[in-house]
Amino acid sequence: MQRTTPLLKFVFDYKRFHCRIPIVPVRFVRSDGVSSPIINAVLDSGADALTIPKELAEWLQIKLEQTKTSAKTAAGTTNAFIGAAPEFILGQGGREVSYKDVEVYTMEHCSYTLVGITPVFEDYNVTIQASQKRFRLEPRE
Amino acid sequence: MPAILALKKIIRINHYRIKGGKQMKKKKESGNNTEKWLLVNKHRKVIFSSENIADVIEEGRKYKLYEVSIEKKLTPGTCFF
Numbered sequence: 001m002q003r004t005t006p007l008l009k010f011v012f013d014y015k016r017f018h019c020r021i022p023i024v025p026v027r028f029v030r031s032d033g034v035s036s037p038i039i040n041a042v043l044d045s046g047a048d049a050l051t052i053p054k055e056l057a058e059w060l061q062i063k064l065e066q067t068k069t070s071a072k073t074a075a076g077t078t079n080a081f082i083g084a085a086p087e088f089i090l091g092q093g094g095r096e097v098s099y100k101d102v103e104v105y106t107m108e109h110c111s112y113t114l115v116g117i118t119p120v121f122e123d124y125n126v127t128i129q130a131s132q133k134r135f136r137l138e139p140r141e
Numbered sequence: 142m143p144a145i146l147a148l149k150k151i152i153r154i155n156h157y158r159i160k161g162g163k164q165m166k167k168k169k170e171s172g173n174n175t176e177k178w179l180l181v182n183k184h185r186k187v188i189f190s191s192e193n194i195a196d197v198i199e200e201g202r203k204y205k206l207y208e209v210s211i212e213k214k215l216t217p218g219t220c221f222f
Contacts, residue, residue, distance in 0.1 A: 036211070
């Protein structure tokens, strides 16, 4: 994985989603340069890495391989598959941070897009202000 | 006279049938989108939905990049990742 743009400070407000969990705007770019629209993903400190639905991995034309060990999720143990997304972009509207060749996982029975520890929590100090439905991403020094 | 009473009875029965029929009209479907991927515009109006995110991405590509976004409904009390 390689970050191709400098880290930016972000404050994301997720009031409009009417949910309790933090939502972060991201998008994925295929190897032919075609970008997905913005996907409002779940910021999930309980996930090792980026987790995407199988159909999104197929759209991104990612080669998936089954992981050597099964994945442990809140719902139990399940089969997981690993691959590399050509480009993952955090943020929107021109304020974006781009990563190339990002490790992504898909899991059976997981149809959500989860933004996990790698790369976001590793690159940022994350402060969730749940009462205000807002979170801050401050680049680690 | 009995004929008039019988006619009145028929009218009354039909009236209740019609009234009952109205009450038994099906309620509109509430549109349960919790498992579907939604394509929403800037005003958060749902413009497309599908259980397959790839279909929603392709529909979303018809719009300018930041005009639409993709999400799932995450109702409070239902999310345990």
